[in-house]
Amino acid sequence: MIDMFELLAIIIKVLVVFAGTLVGIMIMTLAERRVAGFIQYRLGPNRVGFGGMLQPIADGLKFFSKEDVIPGQANRPLFLLAPLAVMIPALMTFAVIPFGAPMEIAGRVVKLQVADINIGLLYILALTSIGVYGLVLAGWSAGSKYPQLGGLRSSAQLISYELAMGLAIIGVIMISGGLTLNQIIAYQQETGWNIWKQPIAAFIFLITIYAETNRLPFDLTEAEQELVGGYHTEYSAFKFAMFFLSEYANMITAAAFMVCLFFGGWDVPFIDEAALGGWGVLLSVASFLGKTAFFLFLYILVRWTLPRFRYDQLMRLGWKFLLPLALLNVFLTGLVLAVKG
Amino acid sequence: MTTALFYLFAALLIGSALFVVLNRNPMYSVVALVFGFANLAGIYFLLEAYFIGALQVLVYAGAIMVLFLFVVMLLDVKPDKPRRGLVHLDRWWFAILVVLFLGLLLGIVPGAVRLITSVPAGHEADIGNVERVGQALFTSYLLPFEVAALLLTVALIGTVFLAKRKI
Secondary structure, three states: OOOHHHHHHHHHHHHHHHHHHHHHHHHHHHHHHHHHHHHOOOOOOOOOOHHHOOHHHHHHHHHHHOOOOOOOOOOHHHHHHHHHHHHHHHHHHHHHOOOEEEEEEOOEEEEEOOOOOOOHHHHHHHHHHHHHHHHHHHHHHOOOHHHHHHHHHHHHHHHHHHHHHHHHHHHHHHHHOOOOHHHHHHHHHHHOOHHHHOHHHHHHHHHHHHHHOOOOOOOHHHOHHHHOOHHHOOOOHHHHHHHHHHHHHHHHHHHHHHHHHHOOOOOOOOOOHHHHOHHHHHHHHHHHHHHHHHHHHHHHHHHOOOOOOOHHHHHHHHHHHHHHHHHHHHHHHHHHHHHHO | OHHHHHHHHHHHHHHHHHHHHHOOOHHHHHHHHHHHHHHHHHHHHHOOOHHHHHHHHHHHHHHHHHHHHHHHHHHOOOOOOOOOOOOOOOHHHHHHHHHHHHHHHHHHHHHHHHHHHHOOOOOOOOOOOHHHHHHHHHOOOHHHHHHHHHHHHHHHHHHHHHHOOOO
16 A cells, blocks of 8 residues: 555655754744844844854753743643643644645655645644644643633634634635645646735735734733733743744744645746756745745734734624625635636 | 554544543543544544544534533533442432433444445445535535524524623
């Protein structure tokens, strides 16, 4: 069924994606602080290594060497489970995202994607919805009130924005006629990027991924001024780092997802990647990474320029504006498709 | 490989289901139930019914159980006090429940066995696919589908009415 070649290819792909995500997280933690420094007219961390390049490694070592405190009033099993329940879905989600054009090695085609399952989009949505548990459990199990408030806020927020996100994606599914990201990318290669055809969906999706990843302007879960630190207030050392890593992993996946849905994935406009052979593959991967990096940069820019929403405003935006708009988009898309036949 | 994975998922599913019923802390029950649903989705995936498996995670584990978690968490249900013995019910109630349960098993098991043995060994490749499920929903099962939609609408209106007295 599965021969050695395929097995080897899968193992290598898993390792590459896993290592790539972790390296991406390291770069992001540094980039966030350097860009923040730039925006606020200060320097940011620039002492460890050349221009602060080794700062993420220093942070990692620090997290490892700190004392791991478990509060006395905490519910121990769930307190230990929560960081895992956040981190595992966060690292699993990237598996269905294609990060380059299919590659030919020794006469066989290798897709640059860990798993090509026929419900790729649903897989991502399902894992996103599972991620809520980690936050709720972390908030509850710490046994103190600020984390609990943070956990409640974040779960309410995730549940609300998941709906608008799912409905925004439905518009894309309707025009491209497939649930896998490969089909959606192939459709965009033929007829142009989805951003031109589904601008409303792209707009809604961009807003909802900020809420889904708990980033400003929607980071009410960790609003420092009100809640100390939200659901991970009581966590320390490496468990805290796990929450942190998952947040950045989710950001990377969300940015890549955005690129695949609306900006052609690994597609380079006006170029036939398949005709260029190995260089085409390289170009496609570079294009994918570049687009994803752009959206990650946008995340940071937004964080350091926009103020935080108030909680009721956040809920109102989600339920009374984004959700009806997403429904309208589905309706309009259906109408256009029906008229076109 | 598939058989081994099936037994693994099935064992974990039964184990977590037993844990849901037998342990005393409702929070643990909710978490174990979510874990059980994840294993059930794993079994669906083994059967190549990817769509059903994804919906199992998305709807049951991702949406309904979050609600359970909220309720248990916010009502602050204390763990049950340990009691002696396995049976806490009155003897007669217990007897009635046992009889009912055995009757239920008698009703279900033969039908299930017939169903399993009547399915041909091979299977259609696209049995659990989105297209097939969609077609079935909008052709053969249109009426139940619409009735379910109506039921959900009624429930929605009821919720809004209960939550917001002044509209």
